[in-house]
Amino acid sequence: MQSTKKLIGICFGHQLIVQSLGGVVYKSPKGWGVGLTQSEVYKTEPWMIPLAKSFKLPVIHQDQVIELPKDATVIAGNPFCPYSVVTYGGSVLTFQGHPEHKKTYTQALMLRRKDVMEETMFSAGLRSLDDDSDAQLVAKWVVNFLEE
Template sequence: MKIGILQCDDVLDQLQPRHGNYPQMIRQLLTAVDSSLEFAVYRALDNQLPDDPYACDAYITTGSRHGVNDGHGWCNRLADFVALLYREKRKLVGICFGHQLIAKALGGEVVQSDKGWGIGVSFNQVHKTKPWMEPSSQALDLVVSHQDQISRLPAEAEILAGSPFCPFYMVQYQEHFLSIQGHPEFSRPYSADLMATRLERFPPNRYREALASLGAEVDDHLLARWILAFMKA
């Protein structure tokens, strides 16, 4: 299977020597489940997108420091491509920024959350279990890094997991789109290093809580299995 990575940002230069860049993180996450996977990287943030939605068997987005409401031209073009993938019933998995972009591209709404920053590890309840969610789990705990959240879902959306902090955490759209607010590709050390570059943005108590939460186990490998099963279904 060939997966197209739609890259929406770069890891900060000072963090790349230790953690790599976002496409590398996604490759590492998914090849741990299936070493036969092939990848193509499209730098969506530089207006590079596939000429043909059938160029890859499935697509996945990276996160981004940018917001879907920032008005960037490349983001609008990516939203148009997302809408095309949906019409063509191509498989797409949206992570964080991509999770929000899918909702907006399909008619939903994204706003800056009045609950503040989601950082550290988020703890979520699985509400619905699909056949591709094997092995099944009642929880989905992942590293997060976001300030915006989906506030209104498109009509086609089905909520699979959420929490009081983020009700629309994992969402499925028909049989070909899946999106997750969390970051299965982020390691906990990367989360700690990323937060350290943004200290001025967080209330001190939120930062301390986030650092403490990084001691919890996360479901990154479980979600990687789910993602590939969804893509292949």
């Protein structure tokens, strides 16, 4: 995807962009991804200042990317969600996680959907919100990417 305009996709936006570019998105057989999840950085880019080997973001999703489109580059992921951060041609950056969410908002969303989640997954996700989020770091990366 070549463009002089920059585009950011978050959660459903991440999934929508992947699918529109030829990738595949499905309801994960692993169940819900909820709480604060850590992703490992596989590839660093110039806009990723300050550098980090991993980061934690709030997530709440059942669908996720299972196959990338051609020319996509995986920036970060984890065993539950291997494609949690992806770029396309230097003009598009997408995240499965939510750098814009406060942990309290993620908790409220989880509580509203508790009845559709498996109890152990829900409880573990709720406990994970006690950890520190790296949302400010990721927000800085987004700004750096947009200003690049």
